[in-house]
Amino acid sequence: MTTALHRAARTSIALVAAIVLLAACASGGDSGTADATGDATESGATTDAPATESAEGADPGIAGSWVLADDPAITLEVTETGQVSGSGGCNTYMTTVTRDEATGDLTFGPAASTRMACEQAVMDAEHAYLTRLETVTRGTVDGASLVLGTSDGDELVFTSAG
Numbered sequence: 001m002t003t004a005l006h007r008a009a010r011t012s013i014a015l016v017a018a019i020v021l022l023a024a025c026a027s028g029g030d031s032g033t034a035d036a037t038g039d040a041t042e043s044g045a046t047t048d049a050p051a052t053e054s055a056e057g058a059d060p061g062i063a064g065s066w067v068l069a070d071d072p073a074i075t076l077e078v079t080e081t082g083q084v085s086g087s088g089g090c091n092t093y094m095t096t097v098t099r100d101e102a103t104g105d106l107t108f109g110p111a112a113s114t115r116m117a118c119e120q121a122v123m124d125a126e127h128a129y130l131t132r133l134e135t136v137t138r139g140t141v142d143g144a145s146l147v148l149g150t151s152d153g154d155e156l157v158f159t160s161a162g
Contacts, residue, residue: 060099062139066158088126090118105137
């Protein structure tokens with residue numbers, strides 16, 4: 001009887017966790033703030049300049065596949081519609097990025113990620129990266145490099161993944 005009760009409890013917990021994860025994935029992005037973008041060029045494009053168009057899902061100006069220079073296990077994939085995904089070094093994450101038309105500021109939404117367990121050092125690095133990503137306010141693409149600047153002056157430097 002106790003084993004059956006434990007099995008039912010574990011099944012219920014797993015079901016609730018799956019529902020929460022699906023709900024987080026389905027929310028998909030920013031609800032309520034307008035976003036905008038300017039076009040990026042191959043070299044010297046920056047998202048610091050005010051945008052020229054405004055639309056939900058507009059190009060944030062940093063689209064591409066990127067690898068963190070300090071830790072190649074951490075990747076960043078940005079689409080022209082502002083969808084973001086990648087590897088935090090252990091888990092796969094997804095979020096969105098928008099660009100404010102008036103200021104040119106970038107805003108990354110909260111990241112949802114898988115919940116795999118890895119070595120503590122890898123998980124700590126992943127947590128630090130995702131926390132820093134949420135504080136990004138600017139981005140500059142220069143050839144094969146992407147530099148994301150945070151609100152406290154820190155920088156995340158990426159190189160093109162291809």
